[in-house]
Amino acid sequence: MNAPETLQPGIERLGKTALVVGVAALVLCVAAGLRSPTEFFRSYLLAFVFWIGLPLGCCAILMLHHLVGGTWGFPLRRLLESGTKTLWLMAVLILPILFRLPALYSWADPTKVSVDPLLQYKHPYLNVPFFIARTMIYFATWMLLTYFLNKWSRQQDETGEPDLTRRLRRLSGPGLVVYGLTVTFASVDWVMSLEASWFSTIYGMIFMVTEALAAMALVTLTVILLSRQKSLAELISPGVLNDYGNLLLTFTMLWAYLSFSQYLIIWAGNLQEEIPWYVSRAQGGWAWVALGLIVFHFAVPFLLLLSRFVKRRAQILGWVAAGLVVMSVVDIYWLTVPAFERAGPEFRLTDWLAILGIGGLWLWRFAAQLKGRPLLPLRDPRLKEIMQHG
Amino acid sequence: MMRHPLYGLMAEFETTDDLLNAAQRAHAAGYRRMDAFTPFPVEGLAEAIGYHKTHVPLICLVGGLIGCMGGFFLQYWPNVFGYPLNIGGKPYNSWPSFIPITFELAVLCAGLATVFGMLALNRLPTPYHPVFNAPRFELATRNRFFLCINARDSRFDAQKTREFLQSLNAREVSEIES
Structure with missing residues (x-):
């Protein structure tokens, strides 16, 4: 059973549209950025940080499902795997950033380092060659993980070998540990070091949850759109939708919990080197963005997802998931951009063009992976069992 | 009967x-x-x-709300009215520091309400x-x-x-x- 014929043209059309929109937006973004390369690179970094979160979040949820099993994961498996396979695109897309580090990071700019003792102190870790080496290590680790996760899963599609399930599980345990470490370091390098004097040890966790939330919301939305298709519709029962709703609720609560923990500790400590991060994020227009996050990234989805009525209805859950994807963009925007625009958010065309551009390319690759693969891992022994009992 | x-x-x-x-x-x-x-x-x-x-979710929600409000009041009243103390120059109503206990009490009361509500609805014991x-x-x-x-x-x-x-x-x- 390949991705069914009725779906093929739709996926193909989506991929092509995404590619055209993505390339057009990126070209416009570069054109707009010619006047101010710094502005362009800031927007580009914002878009990159958001879109890299999706393959990484997909990777984490995929490994989680290999470890714990459950009916909910099987309809998502192909979507998650397709998501992880976009990593090489992100590896290509980070190259422009690596070539222009001084435009973004004060620690990469020798003139700034020479006058700042703190940056000199941090120089053994925060320097250009080491940064590039670390980024390469992160990508190598993630790509190795996703290579085996995809390879064995595909092998099982062909041979039906039940032992591969065990092998995937054995990889996923250590894989999640490695994932946690690499994402923590990557978030510190790529985003936290934008404000090199500030630090928070919970930061990596916040990023992981933000990424998992965005990825979970996106695959939930996709699976609901695809579930009009018969082969999936059987598995997407109200009970499974309820599970997706509960997972989204968990990630939403975890996001709020971790974000608030960081805030509470810094607020209570009230230390000069810690509070600037929040001061710049809570003044002027940024206060409204922060308030928007509290209301629409936590309170509203939290209250909606508490209700079984919402979780068991595909259409409503789909809207909630779509809202969470949008709010994840705002979340990354609020985490990243205040490093450059301290006074308040300014509308920059390049920000939105870059998000649209990288997003278009990402969706194009995502759709291409989805096409031509069975939508369900039908030969996984655990799925067979569920199909027989259900 | x-x-x-x-x-x-x-x-x-x-x-x-x-x-x-x-x-x-x-x-x-x-x-x-x-x-x-x-x-x-x-x-x-x-x-x-x-x-x-089943009415258990509703009982759980009510229990949670009672715990939430009770937990906040438990800290708000003594800090602002009962025995106001200046701690590190922070305002009396330092609500961020009240949140953890408010949250814990909301969870505790929701849990207790769920268990005892379930028992009562089942007419147990x-x-x-x-x-x-x-x-x-x-x-x-x-x-x-x-x-x-x-x-x-x-x-x-x-x-x-x-x-x-x-x-x-x-x-x-x-x-x-x-």
């Missing part, structure tokens, strides 16, 4: 399919006061006997329950499936209901004294 000498009729089934079918047919025939007993959860059985809504008068009822914890139609059901008729249950492939139908 007047005691009916007969509590109801208990039908014993050997498979989940028989029980599920019987429950659906009984519901279709208009019976509403009935209950099923199985050794493990049977998918779709609760819906089949017409059990749709019940030292005596007539269904245990049914023969071989202890097998409900092993490999038999039971459906009980209560005598207080408006459609209940000792003779007709017995015949109806027997027609549903029941292994045995027995009367239960109250």
Whole structure:
């Protein structure tokens, strides 16, 4: 059973549209950025940080499902795997950033380092060659993980070998540990070091949850759109939708919990080197963005997802998931951009063009992976069992 | 409450399919006061006997809200009115530092309300329950499936209901004294 014929043209059309929109937006973004390369690179970094979160979040949820099993994961498996396979695109897309580090990071700019003792102190870790080496290590680790996760899963599609399930599980345990470490370091390098004097040890966790939330919301939305298709519709029962709703609720609560923990500790400590991060994020227009996050990234989805009525209805859950994807963009925007625009958010065309551009390319690759693969891992022994009992 | 000498009729089934079918047919025939007993959860059985809504989530929510507000007040009142102290120059109403305890108390009260609410709705603990008068009822914890139609059901008729249950492939139908 390949991705069914009725779906093929739709996926193909989506991929092509995404590619055209993505390339057009990126070209416009570069054109707009010619006047101010710094502005362009800031927007580009914002878009990159958001879109890299999706393959990484997909990777984490995929490994989680290999470890714990459950009916909910099987309809998502192909979507998650397709998501992880976009990593090489992100590896290509980070190259422009690596070539222009001084435009973004004060620690990469020798003139700034020479006058700042703190940056000199941090120089053994925060320097250009080491940064590039670390980024390469992160990508190598993630790509190795996703290579085996995809390879064995595909092998099982062909041979039906039940032992591969065990092998995937054995990889996923250590894989999640490695994932946690690499994402923590990557978030510190790529985003936290934008404000090199500030630090928070919970930061990596916040990023992981933000990424998992965005990825979970996106695959939930996709699976609901695809579930009009018969082969999936059987598995997407109200009970499974309820599970997706509960997972989204968990990630939403975890996001709020971790974000608030960081805030509470810094607020209570009230230390000069810690509070600037929040001061710049809570003044002027940024206060409204922060308030928007509290209301629409936590309170509203939290209250909606508490209700079984919402979780068991595909259409409503789909809207909630779509809202969470949008709010994840705002979340990354609020985490990243205040490093450059301290006074308040300014509308920059390049920000939105870059998000649209990288997003278009990402969706194009995502759709291409989805096409031509069975939508369900039908030969996984655990799925067979569920199909027989259900 | 007047005691009916007969509590109801208990039908014993050997498979989940028989029980599920019987429950659906009984519901279709208009019976509403009935209950099923199985050794493990049977998918779709609760819906089949017409059990749709439970008030436990509502009790949980109310418990959570009480815990949330109570927990906040517990800190707000002494810090702002009862015994205001200047701690590190922070405002008396330092609400961010109140959140962890507010949250914990919300969870605690929601949990307690859920457990005790569930017990109350189930009328537990019940030292005596007539269904245990049914023969071989202890097998409900092993490999038999039971459906009980209560005598207080408006459609209940000792003779007709017995015949109806027997027609549903029941292994045995027995009367239960109250």
